[in-house]
Amino acid sequence: xxxxxxxxxxxxxxxxxxxxxxxxxxxxxxxxxxxxxxxxxxxxxxxxxxxxxxxxxxxxxxxxxxxxxxxxxxxxxxxxxxxxxxxxxxxxxxxxxxxxxxxxxxxxxxxxxxxxxxxxxxxxxxxxxxxxxxxxxxxxxxxxxxxxxxxxxxxxxxxxxxxxxxxxxxxxxxxxxxxxxxxxxxxxxxxxxxxxxxxxxxxxxx
Numbered sequence: 001x002x003x004x005x006x007x008x009x010x011x012x013x014x015x016x017x018x019x020x021x022x023x024x025x026x027x028x029x030x031x032x033x034x035x036x037x038x039x040x041x042x043x044x045x046x047x048x049x050x051x052x053x054x055x056x057x058x059x060x061x062x063x064x065x066x067x068x069x070x071x072x073x074x075x076x077x078x079x080x081x082x083x084x085x086x087x088x089x090x091x092x093x094x095x096x097x098x099x100x101x102x103x104x105x106x107x108x109x110x111x112x113x114x115x116x117x118x119x120x121x122x123x124x125x126x127x128x129x130x131x132x133x134x135x136x137x138x139x140x141x142x143x144x145x146x147x148x149x150x151x152x153x154x155x156x157x158x159x160x161x162x163x164x165x166x167x168x169x170x171x172x173x174x175x176x177x178x179x180x181x182x183x184x185x186x187x188x189x190x191x192x193x194x195x196x197x198x199x200x201x202x203x204x205x206x
Contacts, residue, residue: 078107082136084116086198087172088189089128096122105136107206112137115201122194129186130175132164132198137206141169149202151175156198157191166204173200 021030024042027049033039045056061077068075082103086095103116114135151164158177163184165174175187175198 074109076107076109080105080107080136082114082116083134084118084200085133086118086120086123086192087131087133088124088126090126092124092126094122095120095124095126103134103136107137110140110205111203112206113201113203115199117197117199120192120194120196123189123192123196125189127189129188130192131167132173132175132200133171135171135173135204138171139166139168140205149173149200149204152199154197155193156187156196158187159185162187164200164202166202 021040021042023044024030027047028042028044029046029048030040030042031046033041047054059077061075065076065078081101082105083101084103085100088095098119098121100118102118103114105112105114107113112135116132116134118132149164149166151162153162156162159179161178161180163176163178165176166172167174176184177187177191178184
């Protein structure tokens, strides 16, 4: 005895002997094209054996992420650009650059991996503590700011060492000079020249 499936409106959807699945072999995931249930296809690059889902291609996340509270759920991946800018404690508009658009990042879940470079042509007149602003995401306020990061600087004066310190809740990196004894003080405008170059990279949690 034959059979026929109908939708909620009474329209015939599938009839016995009328349905075929193209390109089908064991474990391939079947997808449908359009509104025709007869247009079914076994996906060669997408298989599931009951335990393991195998994807022979790319995974694309939508631009608007749907965050999950699950500890084992990868719910976000993003690559992009950011614009690093030097700040000396105020909004000094006289600071100029030959290039400061050299910032890129990858965001994987709650971890952000960043890098950026600024090339000064004028260090401006502000006299406060030096920082780099413009990180692509604000940090997680309850997370330790001492996350792994590094800095390279040219034509910047400092004590024995220079380091960067991520602001916990903000999108800013503080620039500090450190003595051999471990004493830290902020680097200021006075330690820079109009031709200073600063490059930073590291990662932090959001």
